[in-house]
Amino acid sequence: MKTILDIVKERDNFPYHDCNRPSDYTQYTDxxxxxxxxxxxxxxxxxxxxxxxxxxxxxxxxxxxxxxxxxxxxxxxxxxxxxxxxxxxxxxxxxxxxxxxxxxxxxxxxxxxxxxxxxxxxxxxxxxxGIITVGAHMTVFTRSRTTRQIQIWVPTRSMSTTTSPGMLDSSVAGGVPMGVEPFECLVKEAREEASLPEELTRRCAKAVGCVTEFSVKGDAQLEPSVKYVYDMEVDENIELRPGDSEVEGFRLMTVEEVIKRVLEGMYKPMSAMVIIDFFVRHGILTIQNERDYVEIVARTHRFLPFPTSSE
Amino acid sequence: MKTILDIVKERDNFPYHDCNRPSDYTQYTDxxxxxxxxxxxxxxxxxxxxxxxxxxxxxxxxxxxxxxxxxxxxxxxxxxxxxxxxxxxxxxxxxxxxxxxxxxxxxxxxxxxxxxxxxxxxxxxxxxxGIITVGAHMTVFTRSRTTRQIQIWVPTRSMSTTTSPGMLDSSVAGGVPMGVEPFECLVKEAREEASLPEELTRRCAKAVGCVTEFSVKGDAQLEPSVKYVYDMEVDENIELRPGDSEVEGFRLMTVEEVIKRVLEGMYKPMSAMVIIDFFVRHGILTIQNERDYVEIVARTHRFLPFPTSSE
Incomplete structure (x- = not known):
C-alpha cells in the first residue's frame, strides 16, 4: 500500500540537492x-x-x-x-x-x-x-448539514482527452493561457467544464495559495509547475455537471473515498498534489495522523529554480 | 519600503542551491x-x-x-x-x-x-x-458581523522576554518541548499566554499546515524550523488577555494594520512567516495583488535538508 508521500514523490520527482549525496544530484543535473x-x-x-x-x-x-x-x-x-x-x-x-x-x-x-x-x-x-507551466485549480466541496463532514465534487476525465484519460481530477482545472488572468481562467473553466454559473464562482471561489512541484516525465520532458489554488464551498443543492467533452461525469465523494482513490493512483498526478494540499489546509491530514506531514507540505510547495516573476 | 518578499527573505536566508551560481552556494555550505x-x-x-x-x-x-x-x-x-x-x-x-x-x-x-x-x-x-526547531503557532481572528472583514488578535511581547522583546507575534505561539504533542502544546500556550479556555481551543482550533524556513543567525547559529500552524476564528465577544509575563498585551488589528507592521519589521521574524501564510490561505495576498506570490508561498514552506520523520 502506498503512502501519501509516495504519491507526492511520484509527481515531485526532480531530485533535490542533497548535501549528503551531492554527486547523485550533480550527475543528473550536469x-x-x-x-x-x-x-x-x-x-x-x-x-x-x-x-x-x-x-x-x-x-x-x-x-x-x-x-x-x-x-x-x-x-x-x-x-x-x-x-x-x-x-x-x-x-x-x-x-x-x-x-x-x-x-x-x-x-x-x-x-x-x-x-x-x-x-x-x-x-x-x-x-x-522545461519551462514552468501554469494552471488554475479549484476544489469544490460541500458540508453535510447534519454532520458538517466535507464532501468533494470529483470529475472523471473523459476517455477521449489526450492527457490522463479516465482519471480523477480537481473539481475545476485548466492551464492558464497567455494573456489570461488565473482567476478569469478559473471562472471560464468552471463554467465550461462544470456548468458552474460565473456569478457563483466570482462570489464564492477563494484564493488559498499555490501548489508547486517539479516533475520529470520520461527522458524528454521536465515540468516544473505552478497551480494557483482556489476553494469553493457550495450548498448541497448545487450540482456540478459536465459542460464540455473533457469531463465524463462528476460525483460527490467523501474524504475517505478521495484519499483511497489518491492512494490507488486513480488521480491525475498533478491534481493529486492539489487535493493533498486541500486536506492539509482543512485539517484532514495533520501531524497527529500523518507521519510525513512536514515533507508533504514542503514538496507540494516546492521552490522552483526558475524566476516566477519578471523582476 | 520593503516588500513582503523582502521580509520573507530576511528570515529564510540560508542560501538556495542555485544552478546558476553553484559556486556561491558551495562556498557557503562547504x-x-x-x-x-x-x-x-x-x-x-x-x-x-x-x-x-x-x-x-x-x-x-x-x-x-x-x-x-x-x-x-x-x-x-x-x-x-x-x-x-x-x-x-x-x-x-x-x-x-x-x-x-x-x-x-x-x-x-x-x-x-x-x-x-x-x-x-x-x-x-x-x-x-543547526537542528530543526519545532513550534506551534495559532492565528486567532474574528470577522466583523457587519462587513465580514477579518481582524486579528496580535500580542506585543513583553520587554522582559529574552527573545524579540517588544515585538509583535502570532496570537499564540510556543516551542514544542520533547514528549509533548504539538496540539497539546498549543492548548497549553493558548491558556497560559492568551487566557483562552482549553475547551474553546480544543473545539475551534483548526490545523491548517506548517510553515518551514531555514534561517541563518550571525556566524554561529543555523535555525531550520517547522511551525505547525493553526487558525481559530472566534466570536467578537471573545477577548485575548495576557496570562503570563511573556505578553505585554493584545490588540485586535485590521489586516491592513498587520501588513503595515510586518513591512515595518515590527513582527518577530519567525511569526511574520506565519501571518504571511495566513494571508495567502485567506485570499488576502493573491496572484492578483502580490507580484512575488509564488516565491513567497514556496519560501514559507521550504524543503529542509534534514529528516522530519524517523523513517
Missing part, C-alpha cells in the same frame, strides 16, 4: 542544458541532453557547449521574433514526429512565467523546454 | 559541518566552522575532517548517553560564556525532529547544532 531568453541572465528551463540532440534547432538558437552549465540561448531581437523562432522549431519537430508529446498539439501557448516580455511556448512542447 | 547521531546515516543539522572551533567537544564527539562534507559524529551507545553528552558540552560552553545565545538558557529541550530515538538539545543551544 546533463541538463539551461534555457536562456534574450536579454535575461536568468535561466527559464532545463532541457535534457536527448532533447538538445533531437530538436531541429535553427540559427536563432545558440548552443553553448563551452559554458558550465551548458546553455541554450535564444537569439532574437524582439518578442515577436522569439515567439516565431520557438514556434518554428516545435512545428518542424512535430511534422517530423520527433517527440511523442507533440502529438498532443493544442494550438495554445503557455506564457513563460518569469519572462520579461510575452514569450510563449505551445503547451504540448512546454516540457521539452 | 564550510558547514554535518551533525550525525549514532546509528543514523542522515545528518540532523549543519554547524558552522566557528562553532566547531569554539565548542569544548568531549571524547563523545568525533570530528571527521577527512570526510567531505566534514562530519561531527556523536558517539554514544544509548539515547541517555547521547543526551548526557550533548548536555555536558553545552553546559560547559555556557559556564565558559563561549556563545552569546546560551545566555538565554531555558532548561527546556527540543527533541531532534527526525531522530530515531528521543535525543534532545537545550533550546538555547539548538542553533549551535
Amino acid at each position: 546533463n541538463l542544458w539551461h534555457f536562456y531568453l534574450p536579454d535575461d541572465p536568468r535561466p527559464h528551463g532545463y532541457i535534457p541532453h536527448f532533447v538538445i540532440e533531437t530538436m531541429p534547432w535553427t540559427s536563432e538558437f545558440y548552443l553553448d557547449l563551452s559554458s558550465n552549465p551548458k546553455r541554450l540561448q535564444l537569439l532574437a531581437d524582439t518578442p515577436t521574433a522569439a515567439n516565431a523562432a520557438i514556434a518554428r522549431v516545435l512545428q518542424t519537430a512535430r511534422e517530423k514526429n520527433l517527440f511523442k508529446c507533440l502529438k498532443g498539439w493544442r494550438n495554445e501557448g503557455y506564457r513563460i512565467l518569469g519572462a520579461r516580455s510575452d514569450i510563449k511556448i505551445e503547451r504540448a512542447g512546454a516540457g521539452l523546454f | 564550510n558547514l559541518w554535518h551533525f550525525y547521531l549514532p546509528d543514523d546515516p542522515r545528518p540532523h543539522g549543519y554547524i558552522p566552522h566557528f562553532v566547531i572551533e569554539t565548542m569544548p567537544w568531549t571524547s563523545e564527539f568525533y570530528l571527521d575532517l577527512s570526510s567531505n562534507p566534514k562530519r561531527l559524529q556523536l558517539l554514544a551507545d544509548t539515547p541517555t548517553a547521547a543526551n548526557a553528552a550533548i548536555a555536558r558540552v553545552l553546559q560547559t560552553a555556557r559556564e565558559k560564556n563561549l556563545f552569546k545565545c546560551l545566555k538565554g538558557w531555558r532548561n527546556e529541550g527540543y527533541r531532534i525532529l527526525g531522530a530515531r530515538s528521543d535525543i534532545k538539545i537545550e533550546r538555547a543551544g539548538a542553533g549551535l547544532f
